[in-house]
Amino acid sequence: MLSVAVKLLLRQIDRTAITILMLVPVVALLISSNMVASGYLQQAAVPVNLVQPSSAYVAYQPGSATPSSGSVSYDAFVRIQGSGVSSAVPLLSFPSIVSDGARSANASVLGTNTTTFTETRNSIVSGEVAENGSQADAGAIIAKVLGIKVGDNLTVDAFSRTQTLTVVGILNSTDQSDTGLILPLSSSWALWPQTANKISYVEFVATDQGAISSISKNMTVIREQGIGQIALSFGGQTASLLASWTLILLALSAAAAFAAASRVATEVSQEYKTVRALGARLSAAQALVFYELLLVSGASVLIGVSAGIVSTSILATLLKALDGLSLSPSIDVVQMVVLGTASFLLILAAGSFSLLWLPWKVGEGGDAP
Amino acid sequence: MSFAQTARMLSRKRAIFSLVLILLATSAAFSVTSSIFLSVENTASGMLGESGGTIVVAQGDSRTPFTGTLPLALASDLGSVAGVQVISPEVLAPSTLSNQPVMVLGVDPERFMQIQSPAILEGSPITPNDTDQAMVGETLAKEMNLHPGSEITLVGGVRATIAQLTVKAVFSTGTPLDNEVVAPLWVGDWLRGLSYGTVSILRVEVGAHQNPSQVALQVQRIIKNATGASAGGGPSPIEAYLPIASSLTSLAGLDIQASPDASSAFFSRSLGLSQEVVWLVSALVFLSMSVAIVCVIQEAVFRSRNELGILRTIGMSSRRLSWNLVAVATSVSFVVSVAGLLVGWALLTLVAEFSPIQLAFYTVDPRSALLLASLVSVSVVTVTGFAAAAFSSLRFTQPLTVYAMTLPYQESDPGAISE
Numbered sequence A: 001m002l003s004v005a006v007k008l009l010l011r012q013i014d015r016t017a018i019t020i021l022m023l024v025p026v027v028a029l030l031i032s033s034n035m036v037a038s039g040y041l042q043q044a045a046v047p048v049n050l051v052q053p054s055s056a057y058v059a060y061q062p063g064s065a066t067p068s069s070g071s072v073s074y075d076a077f078v079r080i081q082g083s084g085v086s087s088a089v090p091l092l093s094f095p096s097i098v099s100d101g102a103r104s105a106n107a108s109v110l111g112t113n114t115t116t117f118t119e120t121r122n123s124i125v126s127g128e129v130a131e132n133g134s135q136a137d138a139g140a141i142i143a144k145v146l147g148i149k150v151g152d153n154l155t156v157d158a159f160s161r162t163q164t165l166t167v168v169g170i171l172n173s174t175d176q177s178d179t180g181l182i183l184p185l186s187s188s189w190a191l192w193p194q195t196a197n198k199i200s201y202v203e204f205v206a207t208d209q210g211a212i213s214s215i216s217k218n219m220t221v222i223r224e225q226g227i228g229q230i231a232l233s234f235g236g237q238t239a240s241l242l243a244s245w246t247l248i249l250l251a252l253s254a255a256a257a258f259a260a261a262s263r264v265a266t267e268v269s270q271e272y273k274t275v276r277a278l279g280a281r282l283s284a285a286q287a288l289v290f291y292e293l294l295l296v297s298g299a300s301v302l303i304g305v306s307a308g309i310v311s312t313s314i315l316a317t318l319l320k321a322l323d324g325l326s327l328s329p330s331i332d333v334v335q336m337v338v339l340g341t342a343s344f345l346l347i348l349a350a351g352s353f354s355l356l357w358l359p360w361k362v363g364e365g366g367d368a369p
Numbered sequence B: 001m002s003f004a005q006t007a008r009m010l011s012r013k014r015a016i017f018s019l020v021l022i023l024l025a026t027s028a029a030f031s032v033t034s035s036i037f038l039s040v041e042n043t044a045s046g047m048l049g050e051s052g053g054t055i056v057v058a059q060g061d062s063r064t065p066f067t068g069t070l071p072l073a074l075a076s077d078l079g080s081v082a083g084v085q086v087i088s089p090e091v092l093a094p095s096t097l098s099n100q101p102v103m104v105l106g107v108d109p110e111r112f113m114q115i116q117s118p119a120i121l122e123g124s125p126i127t128p129n130d131t132d133q134a135m136v137g138e139t140l141a142k143e144m145n146l147h148p149g150s151e152i153t154l155v156g157g158v159r160a161t162i163a164q165l166t167v168k169a170v171f172s173t174g175t176p177l178d179n180e181v182v183a184p185l186w187v188g189d190w191l192r193g194l195s196y197g198t199v200s201i202l203r204v205e206v207g208a209h210q211n212p213s214q215v216a217l218q219v220q221r222i223i224k225n226a227t228g229a230s231a232g233g234g235p236s237p238i239e240a241y242l243p244i245a246s247s248l249t250s251l252a253g254l255d256i257q258a259s260p261d262a263s264s265a266f267f268s269r270s271l272g273l274s275q276e277v278v279w280l281v282s283a284l285v286f287l288s289m290s291v292a293i294v295c296v297i298q299e300a301v302f303r304s305r306n307e308l309g310i311l312r313t314i315g316m317s318s319r320r321l322s323w324n325l326v327a328v329a330t331s332v333s334f335v336v337s338v339a340g341l342l343v344g345w346a347l348l349t350l351v352a353e354f355s356p357i358q359l360a361f362y363t364v365d366p367r368s369a370l371l372l373a374s375l376v377s378v379s380v381v382t383v384t385g386f387a388a389a390a391f392s393s394l395r396f397t398q399p400l401t402v403y404a405m406t407l408p409y410q411e412s413d414p415g416a417i418s419e
Helices: A004-013 A013-050 A076-083 A114-120 A139-145 A185-191 A209-216 A225-269 A269-277 A282-323 A334-358 B003-012 B015-045 B076-078 B111-116 B140-145 B185-192 B212-225 B237-241 B261-272 B277-305 B305-313 B318-354 B372-395
Strands: A056-060 A087-097 A104-113 A122-125 A135-139 A154-160 A163-174 A181-184 A200-203 A222-225 B054-059 B085-095 B098-107 B119-123 B131-137 B152-158 B160-172 B181-184 B201-207 B256-259 B357-359 B360-365
Touching: A004 A013, A004 A282, A013 A225, A013 A282, A013 A334, A056 A209, A076 A087, A076 A200, A087 A114, A087 A139, A087 A185, A104 A114, A104 A139, A114 A181, A135 A139, A135 A154, A135 B054, A139 A163, A139 B237, A139 B305, A163 A181, A181 A185, A181 B181, A209 A222, A222 B152, A225 A282, A225 A334, A225 B015, A225 B085, A225 B277, A225 B357, A269 A282, A282 A334, A282 B131, B003 B318, B015 B277, B015 B318, B015 B357, B015 B360, B015 B372, B054 B212, B076 B085, B076 B201, B076 B212, B085 B111, B085 B185, B098 B111, B098 B185, B111 B201, B119 B261, B131 B140, B152 B185, B160 B181, B160 B185, B181 B185, B201 B212, B277 B318, B277 B372, B305 B318, B318 B372
Parallel strands: A104 A181, A135 A163, B098 B181, B131 B160
Antiparallel strands: A056 A200, A056 A222, A087 A104, A087 A154, A087 A200, A122 A163, A135 A181, A154 A163, B054 B201, B054 B256, B085 B098, B085 B152, B085 B201, B119 B160, B131 B181, B152 B160, B357 B360
16 A cells, blocks of 8 residues: 555655645744754853852841841841851941031941951951941942041931941942941940840851751841842743744644645545545545655655754854854754654644545545544 | 635635634734744843934943943043933943842933933932932832832842842833833942943933934044043033042043944844844744645635636636636735734733743833734735735646547547537
């Protein structure tokens, strides 16, 4: 039966060629999109794997909107310090109104271990680091806004209590502390008793995941650098877009395969009628048409896969040469085999479905199935 | 035999339903694909805030617009260029907010409000002395339920630092900016890891009657000769609040470019995301679907072969028959392609509602380019229906031949039948 099908296909070589040519672009497009998608995802995965975010973290009261708005006991800092972290700094932050007599502004007061603070943040210090009672350092931006200079006296109003502080240095850390006043933690507690023995959050550096997990049990911990999350998120976006794109293509390919296979079945109905007229059983006639479908599908998929690989490679080279676009299609043999087999089965299934209708198409059936 | 009768003949055999379904799928798929990719391209090309009258000055040799740096003092030099109305220095700082990527735009509040004129939906705009406050775009505010008074913690993407800010306003611009957090310039510097006095880009608004490309060329010329000393534009207002030790003395060695389409050029260069590529991808989809269109039209013709054959036998010319078929197929293609647009619009609405498309830090509305995609889709599907029908009607061009028969009982009279 197979040899008869081959002979029939060869006898109608022009018709067979047109049918195969119609199926080839569908398969080639699937292969091509798969190569581009694989290449893109591989490219996207590289930066994600290269990303090494900083090991600096912030731990604060669970449920508070921001680290500064939280309030935990100083003991929390002591526990973190003793849990195997590389370094830790306690920070107490509260809002205040700072005035130099002529001008005033809203600014945060930051109580901390000033020496460790300036070291870990690589602060540029103009003057001295505040170390006792009524001394404070002004952040570079608040100093510029209010025109504060070393030696100036400032009034700081917080918790309905006004204190006078002497500025002994200007700190430029190029971070948010530049918009506030920095003073020793002990001074903050003494000047504003409402804050005694309290801190807002702890900044720490740790590479030991066990230590981080341990701290996370009692406090909210966030990493101070989000590059890892950004890279992961971008990779996810690309993968999602490509997955949607592939799904659209698969749906379209299915529709196209069904239409093309239906056409194959219709075109071979002449042979079907001939063999039926010669007395062949219905099953034998359908088998003949099925073999023809099998051969046409196999040839289409083989040529389609090859055409997809060749055309994508040529297109990538052309786009790189003409547009400078770096598109690196990737050939994954396993995926090619899976896609090729899936296309083959898809065309065959669509053709077989159409085959069921063949007796009715040629007018020898009763009621349609 | 009229056009309507040919149409009835084709529909009687139900073959036309396959044609309608395939055309519907093709039109919907084409409009969805091209609309999504064009919307992505539109978003990408407006990321740096370009519009008809705005040009962007950025570091020419940086890999991305986000990673380039410029001296803030350059803004003073560009103020003297004829046609320049407003210069807005801006720092782009990729960050995260509640583990979600978000772009923080550090700005000089006064200049930003002048160049962008955003609609303030809630709260009041930030001012130069709002040290720890920010505005959020409408899309981001809706997504993260942010309102004036909300406290947010931004985590630096490039540098290990956090910025704890209070939302002061929610704004709307109808551009990708609606996905961003807009904060004072120094917040951008912290999160991006730049020293004060350094920015990512300068956004320049040109006068209403000026050609942006011409102004961009003049800006390039000025940059080449710039020294960094103020030449008439005056310092940016925010410089009064920045702890900048010394002003710039030379721009030597800096590769700085000015362009009306900086981000579009960047995305085209690095991601291949240009309109040409979008149409190429859509064309590939369409190529595979045109195979199906040809198949179903041939199928329809095949199923009606008896009726069409009778028409030829009773005298209808092959040309007339072909034109009738082409006219029916073209009309059906046009009507169904319009219906396919509705299907496409519904699909895109579902995508926008339930699985929004994200491009880097921005949410893309896949329907934003549907109009252009629709026009192209209807034209292409209709033309393909016409071409496929013309190809299928080739079988009618074969000459109708009636062979002489020799009847067994009348061998001496073969008859006089000929074409």
